[in-house]
Amino acid sequence: MNEIDTLRDSLVGEIAAAQDEAALEQLRIAALGKSGSVSALLKTLGAMTPDERKEKGPLINGLRDGVQQALAARKEALGEAALETRLAAERLDISLPVREGPEARGRIHPISQVIDEITAIFGDMGFAVAEGPDVETDDLNFTKLNFPVGHPAREMHDTFFFAPDANGERKLLRTHTSPVQVRTMLAQEPPIRVICPGRTYRMDSDQTHTPMFHQVEGLVIDKKTHFGHMKWVLEEFCKSFFEVESVKMRFRPSFFPFTEPSAEVDIQCSRKGGEIRFGEGDDWLEILGCGMVHPNVLRNCGLDPDVYQGFAWGMGIDRIAMLKYGMPDLRPFFEADIRWLSHYGFRPLDLPTLTGGLSS
């Protein structure tokens, strides 16, 4: 063994035994520092003859490289060990619950959700959304809609009234959203395609009736839309809304003052264990009323019934929400019980679209 090998063995052994970065630095200085042992050998190269240098140069440079590698390797090993020690100490109880985020707590009321669903479907068929005031005149709520003064049909609507004004005229809370149809026809030239969702009011209160409820009506007026178009629109709506492949609907002749011919529509369903399913079964469930707009209503709105024609329909938003989502009772819709809202409500980003599906 020559002197260089001995020095290498000694240095590499000490480096491998170094226990921390400080000791390692000490060793680096002792070997490669200005007056280090390896540096001293390197300095001797200058005084050598070319032949000596040729012989010793690679050996001494090799020694330097070897020591440097040993230092780097040990430094890496010490760093790894230190990290392992730190990681062993850094422990969280990740089972601890985090706070539920606001987007998990927030809810959309089923009525808003269902209105969005209805709007998505009819929007695709080119229907705009028309709105009108809840406080209406007798003329727009009844007379223009062909409810003669004193006619028993008015009694079917248990109406909320306000006190009469100086002229003896009293305003009322609209009993249906049909006055919005009248307002639309008075304001707009055909072709008309609108839906009118909104709050409506009747003096009624039991499991399926509340003094305030929500209706959506629709109106199509042009020069050629007939009863067959109405059937198609309503069937397509029901399929789309209830998210079923097919529905069977039954149109029964009925009576509404503002349509002629009029029909009530039942939808076929099955009832199993308190759950209603559409597109199957052999029960019928009444779901909406509809008809061709009455010539008197068209005339009252300044349209010639021999030129213009069309259809209208109406249904309870709360009711179809109950049918689709299974709420057994209407009254809690308006009681704001946080338990009910959290259960039957919808998540903030459950935005109904036709492309993504109405419900998730």
Place this chain on the structure above:
Amino acid sequence: MKFTLSWLKDHLDTTETLDTISETLTRVGLEVEAVEDKAKALSAFTIAYVIEAKQHPNADRLRVCMVDTGSGEPVQVVCGAPNARTGMKSVFSPPGTYIPGKDITLGKGVIRGVESNGMLCSAAELQLSEDHDGIIDLPQDAPVGQPYAAYAGFDDAMIEIAVTPNRADALGVSGVARDLAAAGLGTLKTPSVAAVRGSFPCPVDVKLDFAAGDEKLCPAFALRLVRGVKNGPSPEWLQARLRAIGLRPINALVDITNFMTYDRSRPLHVFDAAKVHGDLTVRRARAGEQILALDGKTYTLTDEQVVIADTEGVESLAGIMGGEASGCDENTVDVLVESALWDPLNVARSGRALGITSDARYRFERGVDPDFTRPGLDLATQMIIELCGGEASEMVFAGELPESGGAIDFPWSEVKRLTGLDLPQVEMKLALTSLGFHVSGAGERVKVAAPSWRSDVEGKADLVEEILRIAGLDRVEPAPLPRIKGEVVKPVLTVLQKRTRQSKRLLASRGLVEAVTWSFISHDAAKLFGGGSRKLVLANPIAADLSDMRPSLLPGLIRSAQANADRGFGDVALFEVGQVFQSDEPEGQLIAAAGLRRGTARLEGAGRHWDGAAKPVDAFDAKADVMALLAGLGVPVGGLQIVAGGPSWAHPGRSGTLQFGPKGVVGTFGELHPRVLKALDVKGPLVAFEIHLDALPLPKYKPTKVKPKLALSDFQPLTRDFAFIVDKTVAAGDMAKTAQNADRNLIAETSVFDIYEGAGVEPGKKSVALAVTLQPVEKTLTEAEIEAVAAKIVAEMTKRYKAALRG
């Protein structure tokens, strides 16, 4: 409207089944609401003979019966009825039978060790009566093995239909039969009515005493005396019919009028002639006149009501109900029979005003057939003579029958135009004629006259409906509604509609839960929130605390929050987006968005948590909600001012008003006023906001969708901190704005990062620490340039707020 199958068959010759009849009724618009078919329900119950009844070996109160059911071997039945005995005839049900009175399906059984293969039944078990003392005991001639229901005469099904207000004619069985015949279910066979020839003049005369213009209140009035009748119980067939439809048989004369009401939709009235004084006058009642009506109640009248009076006073309420004083009973010998026409509107109003519902009112207010006024009287007279004997007088007739309406000019093409259904003319014509319409002319356009009983028919559309409902709505093929322009749909929602929808989703994503509360609130609550105006108070509220249209969404939300707290859920965050009312005009109805947080229901979560408990909510939670809402809606907030204080419902020191200039107030946020909480009887902490979505500035119209160019600086931003000592009353938000505006080119952002009062700061003062971020645009800023901006800020602060830099 109720009737029985056999009653229907008096008018309709048909062999169709009950099911087909029911389906057809619904199909033509007479919706079947209920069918009560005892024959079907009881089809398994048959008549049986008890060959032997002997004591049960193991039970004192039971008997073992051998029963001949008429089908082969005798059947052994264990029976607990005390009257079960050898040789009796009773009603038997085999295993598998549903027992309606017990709501069970019978099984085979072993009762105390003895096999039982069926049941002998009581009337209660068949739901025929309340009698469950023993099994049904039938006469000896009852035919063994035959269905019991048919034997007992329970095989007349009862049908109940819903009749729409336009179909007064279908409030009589004859009218129902006509619809069914038109729909092809048989032949109408309602017998025509022969005129009755009176054998003596009617001793009582009738005068229609109305002012000019009032004649329509009673266009026609027919009267006749039948003398020498013997009134008593009506025959069993008539009683059974009335009972089957839920009417109580009274006596023959009254039962006949009820029968006529249901059979022909022709209400009549009978007076006991002995109790009528002098002639009859039909007139308006005099205010204050009274009548004891047949329902046993006394009514005080006004001149809005029409009455039939004699010299003593009011005897009957026209078209609604007769009077007790002249009512017919078993002592009636001479009876006056009235068949009149009344004004539907007046009958409806009078009935409503007096609170009387009757079968007569129900029909008169919908319109009875005027042409049946005389035949109705004749038919009733014939029935009276048939059932009670007697002799008819001549008819007295006052007034005149109204002219029938003119014919409708009807192009057959109207059916296809309105329904899309292409029907042969002959079918359309048949539908109309079989309903009693008169069609004249030929070709594409005809004249159609409606029958006298269809006063609801006034135009072409009505005829289309008649043809359509008889043809069947199911024959109309659905036809796709073409797109108006055959292109991809354009957006349909208005800005306000979009903002309404977005508001809901935005607020929900902040953890608020959407409530839908009543549009009406209590008067007191309305006043607390700036409402209560007389024009918005309901005249007939459904409850005293739901009387006023809401001026704000907050009372409803506050009430709901308290209700939740009372149920143990005090940390609630609710919102509502909906209408509020400032006047009864359409413009007075606005769309508001309001949110409320109670307890510790903060954005990051409520209640205690290992990472730190939530603080009670404060005004800044409400401010954060409303600011997030405005930002989320994309409302341009450049001009938004936040002014301390709010309306009277808000805590004066802990609330703010949001406005775009003094006249552009859009809403409020903050704590509720303690006085308001007390008045509403609710507990806080409670913070809320409310804004009017209609009042928000609209987004600026842009001709293209291109966003403004993004200018990014290559130079690092730098931040300088300032701490100013100012009076406590100075608004830190204003200071931040002032700092921000000190150099519009360089200052990118200003934030308030600390507010301090206390040791080291003079009492009455506070320290406001601002961090101002400078964004160099063209080159790195020199120290001198930075100092210049800082000096500008300090100068502005000193000038505006008398601020001093904190040493």
